[in-house]
Amino acid sequence: MADDRDIREVRLEAADEEAEWIRRTQRGDRAAFGLLVERYQRRIFALVFRLVRRRDEVEDLAQDIFVKAFQGIATYSFQSSFLAWLSRIAVNHCYDFLRRQAMARVRYFWQMTQEGQRALEARLEGLNVDALTAEEKLALGDLVDKLMSRASAEDRMILALKELDGRSIEEIAQLLSLKESTVKVRLHRARKRMLEDWKRWQRSR
Amino acid sequence: MMRCDEVRQLLEEGTELVGRGREHLARCADCQAYARRWSLIRAGLAALAEQPPPEPSLGFAARLVRRLEEAIPAGSLREDFLEFVGRRVVLTGLLLVLLSLVALVAPPSGPVRESQTMAAGLGRPEPENHSALLDDFSAVPDPVRSFPAPADERQR
Ligand SMILES: [Zn+2]
Numbered sequence: 578m579a580d581d582r583d584i585r586e587v588r589l590e591a592a593d594e595e596a597e598w599i600r601r602t603q604r605g606d607r608a609a610f611g612l613l614v615e616r617y618q619r620r621i622f623a624l625v626f627r628l629v630r631r632r633d634e635v636e637d638l639a640q641d642i643f644v645k646a647f648q649g650i651a652t653y654s655f656q657s658s659f660l661a662w663l664s665r666i667a668v669n670h671c672y673d674f675l676r677r678q679a680m681a682r683v684r685y686f687w688q689m690t691q692e693g694q695r696a697l698e699a700r701l702e703g704l705n706v707d708a709l710t711a712e713e714k715l716a717l718g719d720l721v722d723k724l725m726s727r728a729s730a731e732d733r734m735i736l737a738l739k740e741l742d743g744r745s746i747e748e749i750a751q752l753l754s755l756k757e758s759t760v761k762v763r764l765h766r767a768r769k770r771m772l773e774d775w776k777r778w779q780r781s782r
Numbered sequence: 783m784m785r786c787d788e789v790r791q792l793l794e795e796g797t798e799l800v801g802r803g804r805e806h807l808a809r810c811a812d813c814q815a816y817a818r819r820w821s822l823i824r825a826g827l828a829a830l831a832e833q834p835p836p837e838p839s840l841g842f843a844a845r846l847v848r849r850l851e852e853a854i855p856a857g858s859l860r861e862d863f864l865e866f867v868g869r870r871v872v873l874t875g876l877l878l879v880l881l882s883l884v885a886l887v888a889p890p891s892g893p894v895r896e897s898q899t900m901a902a903g904l905g906r907p908e909p910e911n912h913s914a915l916l917d918d919f920s921a922v923p924d925p926v927r928s929f930p931a932p933a934d935e936r937q938r
Contacts (some may be wrong), residue, residue: 583887591807603884605850607847607850607857608847610847610850611843611844611846611847612843614842614843615843618838618842619837619838620856622835622836622838623835624835625835626836627831627835630830633836633837635836636836636838636839638844639838640842640846640849643846644846644849644850644853647850701822706818706821706822706825709825714828714829715829716823717822717823717825717826717829717849718827718829718830718833719826720822720823721823721826721827721829721830722826722830724823725830736827740824740827740831741827741830741831742831743831743841752867764792764794765790765794767805768794768820768823769790771823772816772819772820772928775819775823776819
């Protein structure tokens with residue numbers, strides 16, 4: 578009981594402290610913004626990584642996202658949590674990045690050797706989904722990674738938010754400024770397209 | 783009878799099929815293939831989700847703050863404000879010096895003495911004036927505007 582109250586008080590203090598940091602940032606205080614960055618950097622790194630799946634790009638993207646947040650801090654009106662606001666900036670930024678990247682996208686499957694393709698498929702054929710070995714999981718992860726990289730930026734975003742970042746439909750709707758019903762439809766379409774793409778690839782051997 | 787599409791949506795969501803859904807799956811080879819494929823994809827997604835994301839490098843926040851100080855030196859509300867106030871103080875000072883010089887040269891009568899008191903009034907700090915200035919400044923468009931507003935504010 579006492580512990581519960583302690584936790585609540587600590588949370589309240591953390592929220593007060595954060596509101597103060599935000600207000601100071603809104604007055605141009607960069608050091609206060611640094612405190613906000615320190616609090617949320619790991620969350621933003623994780624989100625960016627799941628959305629773009631490029632380890633080498635995460636830090637640069639995160640930096641751009643925080644710069645955007647600093648420049649736009651005047652528009653933050655305390656209506657949503659700061660993390661939710663920051664996440665929206667991150668999602669928008671990653672979406673732009675993926676769209677730019679899509680122009681120069683590498684066709685992974687076509688790069689794969691014939692033997693590589695056959696080996697992968699032979700492996701999938703007899704797989705028992707309920708008892709996967711670590712190696713099989715890795716191979717499946719690799720396959721999905723490639724399928725994701727071939728999907729459109731829209732499909733990727735929605736799939737990554739749902740399946741990799743573990744967001745609920747409601748959260749995704751808020752992040753993308755869409756209706757929940759629209760998110761459901763788009764999610765279904767994205768999954769369908771991913772499976773169709775996989776089938777197409779298998780047939781194209 | 784459930785349609786293939788409905789059955790597949792349930793499969794995607796990981797909902798366990800019961801009743802008509804289960805009947806459909808038992809008879810539909812296409813949906814069985816779909817279920818198999820999707821379960822493989824799902825396992826692949828789970829494997830990706832388990833991968834630990836990269837950590838921020840040491841001093842990430844500090845470097846960012848330094849970058850902000852270098853890259854966006856002007857344009858923040860507070861610095862513009864201080865600069866503006868500073869300029870006003872300097873101008874008022876100059877005006878006072880000028881007026882006192884005029885007062886020394888000109889005979890101490892008539893309009894000059896009046897402007898001297900006016901100048902003194904200008905130099906006096908006025909707190910209510912101060913806050914009005916701040917309000918003016920928050921109304922001035924700043925570089926923030928050139929960035930797309932976060933979806934949050936766009937929605938409302
Ligand atoms: Zn069917």
